[in-house]
Amino acid sequence: MPFIQPPVTPLPDGISLRGQTAIVTGASQGIGAEIAAQLLEREASTVILAVRNVAKGETARQSLLARDTIKKANPKAVVKVMKLDTEDYDSVQSFTKTFLAEHSELHLLLLNAGIGTLKRELTRTGHEKNVQVNYLSNVLLMLELLPVLEDTADKTGKPSRVTWTGSRMHGSSALAKGKVPLKPGETVLGHFDSEESFVAFSRYGDSKLLCLLFLFELREHLSSDKVIVNSFCPGQVATGMSDVLPIYLRLPVNLIKAIRARSIETAGWIALNAAVVVGPESHCQFIVDKEIAEPAAYVKSADGQKVQKMLWNETVDEMSKLITIPAWMSKA
Template identity: 50%
Template sequence: MLGQPKVSPLPSDIDLSGKTAVVTGASGGLGLETARQLLQLKCSTMVLAVRKVSKGEACAKELREDPSIEANHPTIKVLQVDAERYDSIQAFTKTLKEEVPKVDILILNAGINRFNFERSPSGHEATVQVNYLSNVLLLVELLPYLETSAERSGSPTRVTWVGSRMHDLGEGLSKKPPTGPILEYMDSAETFAKFTRYGDSKLLCAIFVFSLAPRLDSKKVILNLVCPGMVSTNLESDLPQPLRFLVVILKVMRARTVEVGGWLILNAALVAGENSQGKHLGDKEILKKSKYLQSETGLKVQKKLWDETMVEMKKLATLPSEFH
C-alpha cells in the first residue's frame, strides 16, 4: 500500500510549563514544527539550535507571534551550531551550559542527505559527520549536564534522536559490513555509496544508541530513536534534479505533513515511557532489531563502532563515565 498508517494527535493533557527544550536543526521542516508543537504545549524555554542565526531569529519571531503560542510568553533563544564542525558543537554545548540552567527535552533532529562525496572540516565524510559523529560529541559534552538537569527537575531528561527505517534498506552496511575499521570505510571516497549513505549514517546512529542506552540511568536520562516515516520536508534538497523530482512526486502521493511528523517525534520524547530506553520507534511502535543487528556479525560491528567512536571522542573531550 502506497500510503502510511494514520497517526493520532498527542494526548491533550500534556503541559510543559516550566520545562526547557532544545531542538537541533530547528530552522525549518521537522525541527521547526517540533519546536512549534513543544511551545504549543506550554514549554517555557525553547532553544533553537541552528546553523544560520539570521534564519533562526526569523523562526523565533514567527513562533513568538504564533497565536497558539504568544499568550504563553515563552523564552525563545537562538544558538548557532554547525554540525559539520566539531568546534561548533563544542562552542554550542559550552554556551548552552552557561546560559541555560537546565534542559528537560533534547531533540536531535539536525541531519543531511548528501548525494555526492564531501568532507567536513574534521576530515570525515559530511553525512556521517553531521548525522552521527557530531551528535555523539554533543551527547558526550552534555550528558553530565542532562543528568544534573534531571536531578533539578525530579524527572528524567528526555533525549530523542531522529532516526530512519532506511538504515535497514538496500545494499548498505547492514548487508555488506566492512571487514576493517568502520569509520575509515565510511570516510573513503572509493567506498562511498550515494544511494545508501543516508541510511548507513542512520544505522550508525541506531547502533550507537543501542550501545549507550544500557549504560544510562533511566531515572536520569531516557534516550530513544524515532523514525517518523516519510514526511514532507526538504531533506532531498541536496539530491540531483531528476532524482529530486522523483522524490517530490513520491512525497505528494505518500508523505505525511510536518505536523504529523512532529506528533511522532514528540510521542517518542514525551509519551513513550522508560521502556523506550535504547529503543527505535517506528511511528509509535517499538521496532524489533533487525536480524543483522542481533547476529554475531552485527554485535561485532556494534562493539567495533563503539570502540572506534570512543577513540575519536577522546581526542575532543573528557569522556563521562558512561562512555568508558
C-alpha cells in the same frame, strides 16, 4: 513499510511542559521547526533553536512567536537562536559552552539536525560529511550536555530526555546490504570515510545505521534513571529534504511525496511522543511512528553485532580526543 503510511493519532491532551527548557537542533525549518512549535504550544518555557544559519533561525523564531496557537498557549515563551554547525566539532563545543554559561537546566534535547547529501565530502574533522553531521557531532553534543541533563533530573525527580531523529533507512545501508563490506583490519569509521565505501544513495542509511548501533550499545552502559535516550522514525514527511536530489530524481520523489508523505504536524506528534509521552521502556529503543519497533535484521545479525561493538569502541576513542568521557563510557 507499506506504500500508504498508516494513520497516526494526535498527542494526548493535557501535556504541559511549563518550566522546561528544550534544545532542538536543525530547527530553522522542516521537522525541527515543527517540533519547536509543538513544544511551545505545550508551554515549554525556553526553546533553543540550534541552527547552522542564524539568519534562517531568526526567521523561524519570529514565525514561531507570531503563531496564534503559541501566543495563546504560551505568551511568555522564550525562544532563542544559537549557532550550531554540526559539520564541526569546534562549533558543537562552542554551542555547549555558551548554553551552559547561560542555563542551569535542560529537560529535553532533540537531536534533529541531519543531512542526506549524494556527493562525497570530507569535513574539517576528516570524516565524511553525512557521518559527521548525522552521527559523530550528535554523540559529542549529547555527551557534552549529559551532566546538565542529569543535574536537571536530580532537581525535578524525573528523567530528562534525549530524542534522536532516526530512520527506517538504516536498513538500506550499503553495509547492511552487503554492497561494500568491511575489509579485514578496517575500522568502521575509517570504512565510511574512505572513497571506496561511498555509495551515494546508501550514505544517508549508512549514517542512520551508525546512530542506531550506537544507541543499542548505549543501553549496555547508561541506565534510564536520569536520562532516557531514544530514537524515532517519522516515516516519509513532506519536507524539503529531497531538494538535494538531481532534478531527474527530485521530480518522481516529489510526486511520491505528494501521494504518501505525512504532514509536518504529524511528524511533530511522532517526535513529541518519543520525547515526552513514552516512558523508560523506550530507553535506547527505536520507535517507528509511535510504537517501539524492531530494527532492520542486519542490526541483530552476527555481523551487525560485531560492527556495533567496533563502532562503540571507535566512538569512545574519537570522543576521548575531544572531552573527558564519563566513567560509564567504557569500551565494549
